[in-house]
Amino acid sequence: MKKQCVIYVLFLTALSSLAAQATSNLGMKPILEHYAASNFIAGAVSKGDLDLIVKAGVRAPSASNRQPWHFTVIQSYDLVKQIMPSAVEGNVLIVVSVPGTGWEIFDGGLATESMYLAAQALGYGSRIYTGGRDALNNRFKAALGLPSGYSALGLVRIGRVAAGIDAISAASSRKSVDAVVSYK
Ligand SMILES: Cc1cc2nc3c(=O)[nH]c(=O)nc-3n(C[C@H](O)[C@H](O)[C@H](O)COP(=O)(O)O)c2cc1C
Structure with a gap:
């Protein structure tokens, strides 16, 4: 026994x-296994998934837990197309803005990555963009209605991608571990 x-x-x-x-x-x-999606196809991002994705952003770590960020979720296809003319139907843009130009940028970047990864964990394609940051803070400032004193860092684009894309071959190559890591 x-x-x-x-x-x-x-x-x-x-x-x-x-x-x-x-x-x-x-x-x-x-x-x-994430990769920056470039071939988005039309198709919706469900509200439930979007809620989880922003939750991942809200849950990101930040220095002294200051959480210095605001997320503007753009679902309006009209506004999405104005900001990103190459967007396809169903794409959602999440603009990440922060109230400063110092340590806030680091924290905002962490929240950005959390949402980028969360989207892919849920089976969507996602890509981070900082290229259009000036336009977000000037041309689209009024349309975005960012909180007073906040500036956009960039955005996460989320949408459908064709099933069966091999993440390893879709991703660009990375430096080797040996080239960028040292142990003491
Ligand atoms: C901070 C940041 C800014 C980026 N800005 C842009 C951008 O403005 N336009 C763009 O097409 N991709 C942008 N990307 C996507 C990168 O080009 C992509 O993550 C990188 O090339 C690696 O691609 P992979 O993950 O598919 O291998 C950005 C990524 C990061 C992390």
Whole structure:
């Protein structure tokens, strides 16, 4: 009976360790396999998924937990097309703005990446853009209605991509670990 108990406990331990491994691997997937989508296809981003994506932004870490950001979620296709003429129907743009030009930029970048990764974890394509930042802060300032004193850092574009894109071949190559990491 005692032997059976030991075997049972060992079995449960092995099972829970396997489960933990699988979960942690799943967690690593969007971090290691993301890519900046370029071929978006028409199709909606569901409100439920959008809520999760902004939640990921709200949940991002920040220095002293100051959370110095505002997210402007643009679902209006008309405004999306004005800001990004190459956008296709269903694309959503999330403009990230911060109230300063110092450490706020670092924090805003973290929130931006969290939403970029969350979108891909949910099966969408996403891409970060800072290229049109001046237009966001000038031409589109009124349309965006950013909080007073906030400036846009850039935006995350989210939308549908064709199923079956191989993330590894879609992504650009990266420097090798050896080239950028040192251990002391
Ligand atoms: C801070 C930041 C700004 C970016 N700005 C632009 C941009 O203005 N236009 C653009 O097409 N892609 C932009 N990208 C996407 C990058 O070009 C892309 O993430 C990088 O080339 C790696 O691509 P991959 O993930 O597909 O390998 C930006 C990415 C980051 C992180």
